[in-house]
Amino acid sequence: MREFDVLVLGGGVGGMMSAIYAKRRGKNVAIVEEMMLGGVLWSIEKIENFPSYAEVSGATLAENFIKQIKHLGVVSISDEIVDVDFSAENKILVGKKESYTAKGVIIASGLSYNKLGSNEDDFLGRGVSYCAVCDANFYKDKDVAVASRKGSGIKGALDLVGVCKSVTILDSEDLSVYAKHTKNEKIKVISNVKDLKVTGKNLVEGVTFKVEGKEEKIKTSALFVELGKKPNTMLFKDLKLDENGYILTDEYMETSIKGVFAVGDIRAGKLKQLVCACSDGAIAGQNA
Numbered sequence: 001m002r003e004f005d006v007l008v009l010g011g012g013v014g015g016m017m018s019a020i021y022a023k024r025r026g027k028n029v030a031i032v033e034e035m036m037l038g039g040v041l042w043s044i045e046k047i048e049n050f051p052s053y054a055e056v057s058g059a060t061l062a063e064n065f066i067k068q069i070k071h072l073g074v075v076s077i078s079d080e081i082v083d084v085d086f087s088a089e090n091k092i093l094v095g096k097k098e099s100y101t102a103k104g105v106i107i108a109s110g111l112s113y114n115k116l117g118s119n120e121d122d123f124l125g126r127g128v129s130y131c132a133v134c135d136a137n138f139y140k141d142k143d144v145a146v147a148s149r150k151g152s153g154i155k156g157a158l159d160l161v162g163v164c165k166s167v168t169i170l171d172s173e174d175l176s177v178y179a180k181h182t183k184n185e186k187i188k189v190i191s192n193v194k195d196l197k198v199t200g201k202n203l204v205e206g207v208t209f210k211v212e213g214k215e216e217k218i219k220t221s222a223l224f225v226e227l228g229k230k231p232n233t234m235l236f237k238d239l240k241l242d243e244n245g246y247i248l249t250d251e252y253m254e255t256s257i258k259g260v261f262a263v264g265d266i267r268a269g270k271l272k273q274l275v276c277a278c279s280d281g282a283i284a285g286q287n288a
Ligand SMILES: Cc1cc2nc3c(=O)[nH]c(=O)nc-3n(C[C@H](O)[C@H](O)[C@H](O)COP(=O)(O)OP(=O)(O)OC[C@H]3O[C@@H](n4cnc5c(N)ncnc54)[C@H](O)[C@@H]3O)c2cc1C
Pocket: 009, 010, 011, 012, 013, 014, 015, 032, 033, 034, 035, 036, 037, 038, 039, 040, 041, 043, 044, 046, 047, 048, 049, 050, 079, 080, 081, 082, 108, 109, 110, 111, 133, 232, 263, 264, 265, 266, 272, 273, 274, 275, 277
């Protein structure tokens, strides 16, 4: 088991800022990240509200942050945490590759996309996407569809429409109340869609669904699943959560378990923004 003073679960902005503050207090700090340090930053094209930049891409900020944590000597571990044990003074994070222990743990694992719950996983990266802004360009001049719930897909459809040939919004409810937001000759709306499924051999070729019990199908090169996000708290059932599943903390970012902190989008807080994740991280890193 690898031992540290402070372990940070998740390498987005909240996690990296936590690590910076903890490391500058002389702690032996590691960030465990399953994908890429930077988290959501990699999917943000343009940021206009991060201090000292009139405009900056998420990728540039991610690269700058990564340089900073490397410069400070923060250990970066590539692993997915699949279980935790916070019952003793030395907390344990169980990864797919190894286990890690520290007295202080900072949870910074952000939000995850709500799933459609049909066969979408079979086509992930092969036409099914959870990020219209990130992947629109792969479907330039193609017909695409957006899975939506109560209008959750409208923003994604508007991001796609400038690039794609046509965008069909498939909403599980009646979207007619939002008609003025979808008024665009390239956008088609189908309401009251149930049992949405992807079809295709290797790549997405179309979708099937039911409207008022009647089977329908359309051809599409991609299905963008735009059903909102939820906090990644599956592993943290022992912590006090708010009614929406976000982790409750005190003003030091400490959770209901001593020595366990939470920062960024996963924490119960009114505003989910980069500067908020930075502020949370600074406070947690100072106290963990
Ligand atoms: C499209 C988009 C645009 C945005 N634009 C802006 C903007 O312009 N300005 C602004 O201020 N904010 C913006 N935001 C919000 C901002 O990006 C977030 O508030 C912030 O990035 C959250 O950081 P975080 O560290 O909490 O989470 P994340 O960046 O989500 O980082 C969480 C990390 O944890 C990792 N992780 C999760 N589970 C595990 C596990 N079990 N094991 C290991 N690693 C794990 C994930 O891989 C991820 O890297 C935007 C968000 C989005 C989605």
